[in-house]
Amino acid sequence: MSIFVDKNTRVLVQGITGREGQFHTRQCVEYGTRIVAGVTPGKGGMEMDGVPVFNTVSSAVDATNADCSMIFVPPPFAADAIMEATDAGIGLIIAITEGIPVLDMMRVKRFLSTGKSRLIGPNCPGIITPGQAKVGIMPGQIHKPGGPIGVISRSGTLTYEVVFQLTREGIGQTTCIGIGGDPVNGTSFIDCLDAFEKDPDTSGIVMVGEIGGNAEEDAATFIRDKVTKPVVSFIAGMTAPPGRRMGHAGAIVSGNSGTAAAKVAALKDAGVYVCEDLGRIGELCADVFQF
Amino acid sequence: MKIHEFQAKKLMGAYDIPVPEGGVASTLKEAKEIARRIGGLPLAIKAQIHAGGRGKGGGVKIARTFDEVSSHAGSIIGMNLVTPQTGPDGRKVRHILVEQGLDIASELYLSLTCDRESGSILIMASESGGMDIEQVARKTPEKIVKVLVDPVFGIRPFHLRRTAFGLNLDKDVIRPFSAMLERLYDLLVEKDASLVEINPLVITNDGRVIALDAKIDFDDNALFRHPDIAEFRDENEEDPLEVEASGYNLNYINMGGTVGNMVNGAGLAMAVMDTIKLAGAEPANFLDVGGGASAEMIENGFRIILSDPKVKALLINIFGGILRCDVLAEGVVTAARNIDIKVPVVVRMEGTNVEKGRKILAESGLEIITASDLKDAGEKVARLVA
Numbered sequence: 001m002s003i004f005v006d007k008n009t010r011v012l013v014q015g016i017t018g019r020e021g022q023f024h025t026r027q028c029v030e031y032g033t034r035i036v037a038g039v040t041p042g043k044g045g046m047e048m049d050g051v052p053v054f055n056t057v058s059s060a061v062d063a064t065n066a067d068c069s070m071i072f073v074p075p076p077f078a079a080d081a082i083m084e085a086t087d088a089g090i091g092l093i094i095a096i097t098e099g100i101p102v103l104d105m106m107r108v109k110r111f112l113s114t115g116k117s118r119l120i121g122p123n124c125p126g127i128i129t130p131g132q133a134k135v136g137i138m139p140g141q142i143h144k145p146g147g148p149i150g151v152i153s154r155s156g157t158l159t160y161e162v163v164f165q166l167t168r169e170g171i172g173q174t175t176c177i178g179i180g181g182d183p184v185n186g187t188s189f190i191d192c193l194d195a196f197e198k199d200p201d202t203s204g205i206v207m208v209g210e211i212g213g214n215a216e217e218d219a220a221t222f223i224r225d226k227v228t229k230p231v232v233s234f235i236a237g238m239t240a241p242p243g244r245r246m247g248h249a250g251a252i253v254s255g256n257s258g259t260a261a262a263k264v265a266a267l268k269d270a271g272v273y274v275c276e277d278l279g280r281i282g283e284l285c286a287d288v289f290q291f
Numbered sequence: 292m293k294i295h296e297f298q299a300k301k302l303m304g305a306y307d308i309p310v311p312e313g314g315v316a317s318t319l320k321e322a323k324e325i326a327r328r329i330g331g332l333p334l335a336i337k338a339q340i341h342a343g344g345r346g347k348g349g350g351v352k353i354a355r356t357f358d359e360v361s362s363h364a365g366s367i368i369g370m371n372l373v374t375p376q377t378g379p380d381g382r383k384v385r386h387i388l389v390e391q392g393l394d395i396a397s398e399l400y401l402s403l404t405c406d407r408e409s410g411s412i413l414i415m416a417s418e419s420g421g422m423d424i425e426q427v428a429r430k431t432p433e434k435i436v437k438v439l440v441d442p443v444f445g446i447r448p449f450h451l452r453r454t455a456f457g458l459n460l461d462k463d464v465i466r467p468f469s470a471m472l473e474r475l476y477d478l479l480v481e482k483d484a485s486l487v488e489i490n491p492l493v494i495t496n497d498g499r500v501i502a503l504d505a506k507i508d509f510d511d512n513a514l515f516r517h518p519d520i521a522e523f524r525d526e527n528e529e530d531p532l533e534v535e536a537s538g539y540n541l542n543y544i545n546m547g548g549t550v551g552n553m554v555n556g557a558g559l560a561m562a563v564m565d566t567i568k569l570a571g572a573e574p575a576n577f578l579d580v581g582g583g584a585s586a587e588m589i590e591n592g593f594r595i596i597l598s599d600p601k602v603k604a605l606l607i608n609i610f611g612g613i614l615r616c617d618v619l620a621e622g623v624v625t626a627a628r629n630i631d632i633k634v635p636v637v638v639r640m641e642g643t644n645v646e647k648g649r650k651i652l653a654e655s656g657l658e659i660i661t662a663s664d665l666k667d668a669g670e671k672v673a674r675l676v677a
Contacts, residue, residue, distance in 0.1 A: 076515060101483055101513035102405050103442060109410045110443045139612035139643055155558025157610045161665070164610070164641060181557065183407035210558055213407050236561040239546070239568045240577075243376075247542045247557020247579040249512060250407065255425045260565075277569055278562045279666030 002129035002175045003195040009133050012037040012060050014081045015072035016048050024137050031134040036064040057088040068092040070135050079104035086117040094135050095122035105184040119186025125156040125178035144172035150196035151176035153208035165282025174202045181248025189219035197227050204230045204289040211237030212251045216263040224270035232273045232285050235260045292509045293341045294523040297388045299505035306474045309501045313390030322364035325389040333392035336363040340382040341528040344374035398491035400424055403479050414438040416454050420491035446476040467500045483513030532595055539591040548573025549603040549676045551596035555580050563608050570669035572676050575602045586622030593626045604675040605636045616640045616648030624655040635675050639668035
């Protein structure tokens with residue numbers, strides 16, 4: 001099993017005719033993902049590699065029964081694209097776009113609360129259930145299908161590094177999710193932890209966090225109270241100076257809040273195996289995840 | 292993006308938010324003209340730099356005579372101002388704000404921020420104005436009023452009442468205070484500010500509510516729809532290498548150490564800095580060349596890192612995902628040929644087509660030290676600068 005996506009997920013791509021949208025749609029199709037539709041306003045009726053393109057999400061859903069949307073729409077229009085997908089009843093929305101204004105995302109979150117959609121991202125690599133479906137921009141071949149480990153992260157390439165080390169140790173993954181590096185996002189660490197805890201095929205979880213906000217501290221409390229499966233964690237940004245945004249819009253230590261040290265302490269306190277040396281996270285997982 | 296106090300006050304003025312009468316000067320002559328125009332004494336002379344704690348460093352002075360205007364302005368313009376927030380190197384003061392002094396009855400704290408946890412606008416106010424709000428929050432949390440505003444429904448009269456009554460304001464001050472708060476909210480939302488802070492907000496003896504200080508930060512991601520705000524950027528306040536890097540669309544932050552590093556992806560770039568530190572060395576920078584870095588970006592990255600004279604060795608850590616290792620290796624080789632690299636370079640590559648990539652580096656004739664994994668890379672580069 002897996003969480004959120006599998007081989008039956010019917011994906012539509014918003015922004016399918018753009019450079020990024022085209023490139024990654026092809027990569028996803030190559031991996032085996034079922035891409036059933038694309039949406040680019042004004043290009044309805046066209047095809048992209050045989051995938052039908054529609055003017056609106058709702059017409060695409062009517063024609064194809066898509067239940068998941070992957071969004072590559074540029075930042076000025078991305079908030080609207082997420083809301084359009086929600087309005088059309090798409091169950092799972094994956095927003096890859098980086099650079100959406102924070103006030104736009106605040107309004108998007110309120111809009112999401114009016115429907116039943118789950119948003120992953122924005123500013124994220126997407127989600128992959130190895131061997132079944134890749135809805136995102138991650139390199140598929142570094143993943144190992146079959147589980148038993150679930151991976152959750154705020155970062156892109158840092159996640160690839162972790163997954164690569166897991167695969168090298170012979171440890172497969174059920175699902176890997178990038179929840180994104182923005183300060184206001186959709187699905188949280190806690191949502192993913194909860195889903196992995198309930199997934200019978202997932203036996204352990206790797207959580208990759210970074211400086212900024214208190215999502216890791218909240219996750220630590222949740223792990224302590226609700227998660228029975230072993231959790232390994234890495235927190236990036238021990239050396240990051242306060243007040244500076246480290247690449248991701250959400251990666252900033254403000255005053256005394258959001259430091260890596262506080263996150264590590266909270267996670268250790270919750271019984272999480274915290275890896276201090278990223279180069280060794282594969283070995284640590286091999287040690288911890290002996291089932 | 293940060294802006295200067297005088298720019299923040301200009302913007303507030305445009306929103307009818309009361310600020311002291313004053314003007315910005317970059318020469319003594321201009322300062323005197325502004326003082327004459329204001330007419331009255333005392334006057335405040337305030338250094339304009341993007342850092343707090345200016346008063347502590349001698350960057351804010353009160354002139355009680357016109358002679359003092361000249362002497363204070365003369366000493367502050369051009370000074371190298373060191374405050375707790377500038378670091379030991381300080382900042383050169385290029386502008387001063389000359390402002391009318393006020394007859395102050397009390398000082399408050401007021402700020403509005405985009406609160407990431409609640410996804411709302413957070414109003415924070417306190418009767419303890421003029422102090423570090425984090426200290427107030429630690430020592431006397433009961434003195435801080437917090438009100439959350441849903442950005443969809445906007446600010447409502449009850450939000451204003453909760454804030455004003457929470458501050459125990461005098462009855463006749465409530466109305467001007469509430470009007471000001473409402474306009475500050477409009478400013479934040481309309482201009483995509485991430486922080487609007489007034490510390491102190493003063494109430495004068497004649498019952499006026501005035502922003503004595505003003506700080507506004509903006510959401511970089513929203514600057515595309517505010518060309519007027521983007522104009523406020525002052526590159527003099529930024530590290531010159533960081534300015535140059537932003538011109539190449541590279542995410543670079545100078546860290547002051549000796550190990551330069553180039554990484555694709557922000558999270559991994561932070562983790563590589565941590566790895567360098569863990570191996571016993573100090574990172575010289577944070578540099579994210581992006582998940583899909585091109586050969587050109589790698590070359591520009593090399594240029595930026597190597598123009599920092601403190602750099603004694605360079606670590607390149609690339610996780611080739613969508614971007615293949617052979618393409619990256621070509622980029623490194625081309626860049627190394629185009630730029631005269633005088634420091635040792637350690638390369639750690641992993642991911643798609645890594646064997647091809649390693650072969651390209653090995654056959655390039657360049658003196659590149661290859662590392663087998665991240666830990667190995669950290670240790671090798673740390674030994675080089677030890």
